[in-house]
Amino acid sequence: MVVVAAVSAAAVAASGQGRSERSVAPQATQVSGNITFATWASNPIETKLLDRFLNAFRKKYPKIKVNHLTFEPGYPDTMLARFAARKAPDAFYVNMDLALDWTKQGVVQDLTPYIQKYHYSTKPFFPKLLSAFQVKGKTYGFPKDWSPLGMETNNALLAKAKVKPPQTWAQLKSAAQKLKDDVPGGRPICLSNNWDRLMAFVYQNGGTFINAKKTKSTVNTKAVKGAVDYYVGLIKQKLAGTPAQLGVDWCGEALGKQKAAIVFEGNWVAPYMKDTFPSVKYKINPMVRNKRRGNLAFTNSYSIAKQSKNKPAAWTLIAYLASRPGQKIWTGSGLALPTRGDVTPLARFKVLVREAPYAHPYQFAPKFSKVLDVSNNELSAVIEGKKSSQDMLKKIQQTANDALK
Amino acid sequence: MAAVRTDRVEGGRSADVREALVGYGFVALPMAVFIAFFIYPIGYALYISFFDWGILGKFESVGLDNYTRLFHDDLFWRSIKNTLYYTAGVVPAQMALGLLMALAVNQAIRGRAFFRAAFYFPSLAGSAAITAVALYLLSSDGLVNTILGTDQPFFGDSDTALQSIMALNVWTTSGTIMLFYLAALQSIPTDVYEAAAIDGAGLWRTFWKITFPLLKPGHFLVAVLSVVGCLKVFDQAFIASGGTGGPNYSTLTAVLFLYRTLFGDFEFGYAAAAGIALFFLIFFFTAVQRLLFGRAEVGH
Numbered sequence: 062m063v064v065v066a067a068v069s070a071a072a073v074a075a076s077g078q079g080r081s082e083r084s085v086a087p088q089a090t091q092v093s094g095n096i097t098f099a100t101w102a103s104n105p106i107e108t109k110l111l112d113r114f115l116n117a118f119r120k121k122y123p124k125i126k127v128n129h130l131t132f133e134p135g136y137p138d139t140m141l142a143r144f145a146a147r148k149a150p151d152a153f154y155v156n157m158d159l160a161l162d163w164t165k166q167g168v169v170q171d172l173t174p175y176i177q178k179y180h181y182s183t184k185p186f187f188p189k190l191l192s193a194f195q196v197k198g199k200t201y202g203f204p205k206d207w208s209p210l211g212m213e214t215n216n217a218l219l220a221k222a223k224v225k226p227p228q229t230w231a232q233l234k235s236a237a238q239k240l241k242d243d244v245p246g247g248r249p250i251c252l253s254n255n256w257d258r259l260m261a262f263v264y265q266n267g268g269t270f271i272n273a274k275k276t277k278s279t280v281n282t283k284a285v286k287g288a289v290d291y292y293v294g295l296i297k298q299k300l301a302g303t304p305a306q307l308g309v310d311w312c313g314e315a316l317g318k319q320k321a322a323i324v325f326e327g328n329w330v331a332p333y334m335k336d337t338f339p340s341v342k343y344k345i346n347p348m349v350r351n352k353r354r355g356n357l358a359f360t361n362s363y364s365i366a367k368q369s370k371n372k373p374a375a376w377t378l379i380a381y382l383a384s385r386p387g388q389k390i391w392t393g394s395g396l397a398l399p400t401r402g403d404v405t406p407l408a409r410f411k412v413l414v415r416e417a418p419y420a421h422p423y424q425f426a427p428k429f430s431k432v433l434d435v436s437n438n439e440l441s442a443v444i445e446g447k448k449s450s451q452d453m454l455k456k457i458q459q460t461a462n463d464a465l466k
Numbered sequence: 467m468a469a470v471r472t473d474r475v476e477g478g479r480s481a482d483v484r485e486a487l488v489g490y491g492f493v494a495l496p497m498a499v500f501i502a503f504f505i506y507p508i509g510y511a512l513y514i515s516f517f518d519w520g521i522l523g524k525f526e527s528v529g530l531d532n533y534t535r536l537f538h539d540d541l542f543w544r545s546i547k548n549t550l551y552y553t554a555g556v557v558p559a560q561m562a563l564g565l566l567m568a569l570a571v572n573q574a575i576r577g578r579a580f581f582r583a584a585f586y587f588p589s590l591a592g593s594a595a596i597t598a599v600a601l602y603l604l605s606s607d608g609l610v611n612t613i614l615g616t617d618q619p620f621f622g623d624s625d626t627a628l629q630s631i632m633a634l635n636v637w638t639t640s641g642t643i644m645l646f647y648l649a650a651l652q653s654i655p656t657d658v659y660e661a662a663a664i665d666g667a668g669l670w671r672t673f674w675k676i677t678f679p680l681l682k683p684g685h686f687l688v689a690v691l692s693v694v695g696c697l698k699v700f701d702q703a704f705i706a707s708g709g710t711g712g713p714n715y716s717t718l719t720a721v722l723f724l725y726r727t728l729f730g731d732f733e734f735g736y737a738a739a740a741g742i743a744l745f746f747l748i749f750f751f752t753a754v755q756r757l758l759f760g761r762a763e764v765g766h
Contacts, residue, residue, distance in 0.1 A: 138729060144521045162732055166521040246617075254713070305622025305713075308607035430730030434710055435541070441713035445624060 093124035094371040098378060099143075099150035100129065101136035106332065107396060114390050118381050125374045144168045149366035151375040155202050157193050157360050157424050164194075165427040169201045170365040175376045176200060185385065185401040193422035194362045202362025203383035206397030208327030209356045209416035210261050211345040218243050218322040226346040230265070230291060233323070233349050237300035240322045248302035250295060251312035251321035254444055256436045257357065257423050258312075258325055261348060263288040264355025264421055271461060275426045278461035281454040288351075289450045293443055303444065317341055327359055328398055328413055345412055348419075358420035360400065428464045435460045508745065511738040519734035532739035542740060544715050545723035546747070552632055552719065553696035559636045560692055561685070564643025569673075571644070572651050582648075589641035597705040600634055621706045624714035631702045631717060639695070643688055650684030651677070686759035690752055697748050700725065720744050 098115070102108045108131070115129055130150060132139035137159055143149050144166075155163060163169050176183060183191060186204060194202035214226045222240045227233040233250070240249035252258065260270065268284035271277065279285075295301035304311050307320045313330045315321035317338030324330075325348070334341060348356045363379035365372055381387050385403055392399040395407040398414055406414045425432070439453040515532055518525040536542050567585045571578055588596070603609045604620035611617055620630040654677065662672050700721040703711065711718030711726065724744070728737040 141521060141729065141732075163521075166732055168521055303622065305619035306606060306617075308605045308617075308619070310601075428731045428733070431541070431726065434726060434730065437710055438712045438715045438718075441624065445714060447624070447714060 092122065092373050092377050094374040095126045095128065096151035096369075096371050096374045096378065097128045097130055099136075099140065099153040100131055101154060102131040102133040104332070110391065110394060110396060114382070114387070117390060118378060118387075121381070122377060125377060127378060144366075144368070147368055149368045151369040151371055152363065152365055152378050154205065155194070155362045155364045157362075157422055158430070160194050160202065160362060161196065161424060161427045162430070164196050164201045168367055170367045170369065170372065172200045172202070172365065172376070175372075175380075179376075179380070181380055185403045186383075187400055187402060187417045189417070189420060189422060190358055190360050190400045193358070193360055193424050194364070202364035203379060204360045204400035205363050205383060206388075206392060207358055207360035207400050207420075208329060208398055209358055209413055209420040210258065210325045210327055210348055211330075211413050211416070212348055213316055213324050213326060213330060213343050213345055215316065215319060215322040216342040216344055218249070218319070222322075226344065227323075227349055228347070229349060230262075230351045234295065234300065236323065237295065241300070244320060244322055246302065246307060246320060248299055248307065249322040250301035251307055251309075251315040251324040252292060252296055252301040252303060253312055253325075254296075254303040254305070254437070254441050256433060256440060259289065259292050259440065260421075260423060261325070261355055261357045262292050262351075264357075264419070265349070265351040265353060266291075266355075267352045271425050271465065276465060278458045278465065280461060281458040284352075286450055286454060289440075289443070289454070291351075293440075293450065296444055297446070316343060328395075328410055331410075332396065345409070347412055348416060354416075354419040356416045356420040357423045358417075359423060425461075426465055429461070432457070432461045432464050511741050514735050515738035515742050517735045519738070521732055521734075524735075528735065532736050533743075535736065536739050536743060541715070541718070542720075542723055542743075545711070545718045545720045548628060548716070548718055549697055549699065549720045552628060552699055553693055555629075555632045556635055556639075556696050557689065557692045559632075560640050560643050561688055563636060563640040564688065565647050565681075567640060567644040568647035568651055569677075572648060582644075585644055586641035588638045591638070593635075593638060593701045594705060596634060596638055597631075597702045600630070601706065604630055621717075622713060624712070624716040627706065627713060627716045631699075631706055634702060635696075635699070639692075643692065646688050646691075647681065647684050650681050650687075654680050682759065686755065689759065690755055693751050693755065694748055697744070697751065720747075 100111065111129070115127055119125070119127060136154075137156065140149070140153065144163075149168065155169065160169075175181070183200065183203075187207075190204040190207055191200070194200060194204065212226065218240060219226065219236075222236075222243050224236045224239050227236040237249045241247050243249065263270070263285050266284045266288040268282055268288055269279045270285075272279050296303060296306075302315075302321070304315065307315045309315045309318060309320060311326075312321065312324040313326050313333050316324045316326070316330065317334055319341060328345075331345075334343065348354070363382050365375045365379060369375050382391070383400075385401060388399045388401055388404045391397060392404060392406065395410060398406055398410055436457045439448065439456055442448040443450050443453050514524075516527060516529060518528050518532075571582045571585065575581075601621060605611070606617045606619040606622070610620070618626065620626045658676060658680070659672065662676055667675070698721055699719050703717045703719045703722045704725070707713070707717040707722075709722075709726070711722050720740070721744070724737050724740045727733050727740060
């Protein structure tokens with residue numbers, strides 16, 4: 062009781078000091094303990110940065126011992142085993158794809174009481190990104206970083222064909238027609254045969270996958286069909302190719318190997334190009350638009366385990382990691398984009414951050430993993446010409462409605 | 467056996483019991499491991515399949531709902547169809563190729579030891595590694611397409627994806643099949659061949675009328691192991707399709723369906739039901755083979 066009163070008093074007093082972080086987390090002297098923090102490890106640069114990040118935290122809160130665990134490969138599977146064994150790490154990353162399922166399964170802690178207790182302002186977070194980790198008004202994680210899709214264009218190829226980076230669907234098509242002869246294989250655009258790229262075009266045509274209440278699927282509509290027909294149309298007209306058709310694993314590789322002049326990837330393509338194809342000069346442009354602007358957001362969160370035995374310490378950690386000074390450290394080197402409006406991104410990523418208002422998290426409802434599997438399989442059938450887009454949308458809508466029941 | 471028994475008629479009973487106990491003692495530890503890691507999980511999976519089971523345990527009991535849902539799940543039936551197609555293609559091909567290689571290295575030819583090792587070598591490389599390399603070799607501008615002069619994305623086209631995995635598996639596993647057949651071949655007494663030669667039987671007749679029938683125990687062993695292995699195919703399908711079972715459901719095998727249900731939707735009960743269904747399918751096939759090939763043993 063006394064501790065709570067002291068902390069609240071300190072919070073009230075400190076809140077007058079403006080952006081002091083002391084007002085949003087327990088005092089460094091009051092919280093202690095050992096906690097485990099689990100993350101994946103996509104590349105060594107990210108790991109090194111995370112080490113520095115955690116050391117900054119350790120300096121600020123010396124009484125909290127953070128044991129950093131990396132589960133690579135197979136982060137989700139390892140976490141699943143840990144949850145089931147009741148040995149969950151105290152704090153961990155949550156992938157946006159799994160956030161709704163993990164929340165529904167009851168393994169993620171509701172942060173709302175801590176947000177209220179420590180007066181943690183969630184206003185600076187981009188609303189759409191934060192909403193990816195909110196269910197029924199409760200917050201289950203803070204977005205750690207994110208990226209929308211950008212349109213990357215090969216400088217040399219576009220200059221050669223005298224083409225400006227397209228801004229609309231019509232311009233994209235005509236740009237591809239002009240670039241046809243400048244790429245081996247004759248397909249200047251790389252389009253992934255996956256809804257995690259197609260969906261951006263669906264939003265640009267005013268379509269949606271499910272309704273706002275998440276009670277039924279809205280995918281079998283004219284707007285969605287229009288987007289699908291345009292997207293698949295580019296591939297069928299040989300103006301675009303899927304990664305398999307271009308002989309690459311993903312469209313970033315097509316950009317690097319110069320098999321495509323226009324690709325749609327997020328900021329993850331930047332370190333990849335720098336490491337693997339440093340001599341290829343490309344530009345990140347805003348996403349194309351049609352009836353309206355539409356984009357996808359890919360993000361992950363910092364969250365706490367419901368099973369955690371030291372939630373105050375775990376809260377302190379994620380509150381710090383997601384805070385303004387925290388995100389400054391994490392995103393300062395351009396490895397990722399900040400999820401807060403009050404952290405300035407690197408100049409060359411400003412074009413991506415500006416997509417934030419139109420970027421919908423690529424996430425729908427619990428138990429949607431199967432629906433997306435079906436959607437992607439159906440899409441590949443349509444691309445191969447074995448099915449009509451109408452039939453595909455009917456099938457997807459039916460599968461989605463079953464999952465939403 | 468009878469001779470021994472009459473010798474020990476006095477201490478006979480307790481000697482038998484002692485011998486039996488020693489036997490059980492040796493088997494006890496492996497049996498305990500087998501029960502703990504095979505029987506118990508199967509029983510537990512059967513138990514789970516009657517519930518709506520999540521990460522942290524059961525949500526509620528649903529009786530046979532998981533099985534009825536499975537029955538009406540066209541994704542599940544597609545996965546069974548793919549798995550059966552795969553098995554029907556791979557098993558005869560593997561057996562034929564394995565038998566051919568066994569016959570070849572059974573001859574007294576120069577470099578026989580090298581050929582035995584070379585034919586067996588693909589079996590040693592892990593299926594995951596081989597599939598990962600195959601992704602490059604069979605990509606639309608990979609080595610195979612360059613040689614053939616085409617640009618067919620083998621794993622990216624639903625007409626060729628599963629077939630490519632089948633070909634890959636035949637190549638990998640036929641080395642192991644070769645070993646089984648080699649052992650069976652060498653157990654055929656040579657006087658049978660001498661008799662056949664005296665009777666004037668040619669190469670083909672010797673093989674078809676003598677060697678092939680005498681290999682029946684080998685056929686049975688190889689067929690069972692092959693079929694069971696094929697019905698459980700997972701690694702190659704997972705890696706080649708990136709876990710999606712695509713393109714167009716072509717590489718969705720039964721175990722991959724189970725995996726996606728478990729790790730994608732966290733429906734442990736439903737996945738357990740799929741696992742039990744697969745168990746019965748494999749059991750059915752093994753029983754059928756036992757009936758078909760089992761009768762052959764009576765003739766010996």
